[in-house]
Amino acid sequence: MAAPITAEEIHSLITQAIPDAQVQVRDTTGGGDHYEAFVVSPSFVGKTKVNRHRMVYGALQDAMVQRIHALALTTLTPEELQQEQASQVVNIQTRKPR
Amino acid sequence: MAEDVLKKIDEQVKQHKIMLYMKGTPDFPMCGFSAATIQVLDSYQVEYASLNVLDNPEIRDGIKRYSNWPTIPQLYINGEFVGGCDIVREMHAKGELEPLIRAAQS
Numbered sequence: 001m002a003a004p005i006t007a008e009e010i011h012s013l014i015t016q017a018i019p020d021a022q023v024q025v026r027d028t029t030g031g032g033d034h035y036e037a038f039v040v041s042p043s044f045v046g047k048t049k050v051n052r053h054r055m056v057y058g059a060l061q062d063a064m065v066q067r068i069h070a071l072a073l074t075t076l077t078p079e080e081l082q083q084e085q086a087s088q089v090v091n092i093q094t095r096k097p098r
Numbered sequence: 099m100a101e102d103v104l105k106k107i108d109e110q111v112k113q114h115k116i117m118l119y120m121k122g123t124p125d126f127p128m129c130g131f132s133a134a135t136i137q138v139l140d141s142y143q144v145e146y147a148s149l150n151v152l153d154n155p156e157i158r159d160g161i162k163r164y165s166n167w168p169t170i171p172q173l174y175i176n177g178e179f180v181g182g183c184d185i186v187r188e189m190h191a192k193g194e195l196e197p198l199i200r201a202a203q204s
Contacts, residue, residue, distance in 0.1 A: 049185045050167075057168050064168045070131065071169075073184050 004032040005067040010060065017059030018043055033069040044077045103160035111174040114147035115202040119161050120171040121152050128152060131183035135171045138190045142199050175202045 007025040014023045014037065021041035028034045037056065044052045052075035057064050064071070076084065111117050116139070122128030124136050128150075139146055151158035151170055162168055165179045173180045175198050180186065189195040 049188065050179065050181050053185065054166065
């Protein structure tokens, strides 16, 4: 088993391969083996989820096979991110003066 | 040898309309990602086939090459690779998975 990977390494591998991507990587357990990556990139437009994830896995290459035990992945286009953020704004009530 | 495994997988995913490659079994998943995928599939109350890759090292390696996808679980519907845990959960949440499952059943 190769040396454990860090969140910074995962971040830089993804950013190198998909330069226009905004990337957030979180070590979900703090143990250096379970990670969560949130990747937003215009280059995902028109691609299926499967192909988007393949792009990210491709960026991680050998690290994915040998050094990353678990990686949860979210891949969004900038537009989808906006929609997602918009849909999270809930519970707003309007009360009209009476 | 390597070719045989890919052929075997090809037959499996075509024979079983809903086929899940996972770690452990639906009753005893051995990994959180496999467990989460099972939870989604079980919510549809449908019959599906599963294979424990921990018991089948050849398939564990072969399935990654078959789909060009580095992780397990992997869900196949009608012989088509649908995705891993994150994609399955996301499609489920958006209501995109159920029609595929129902269509595969009929």
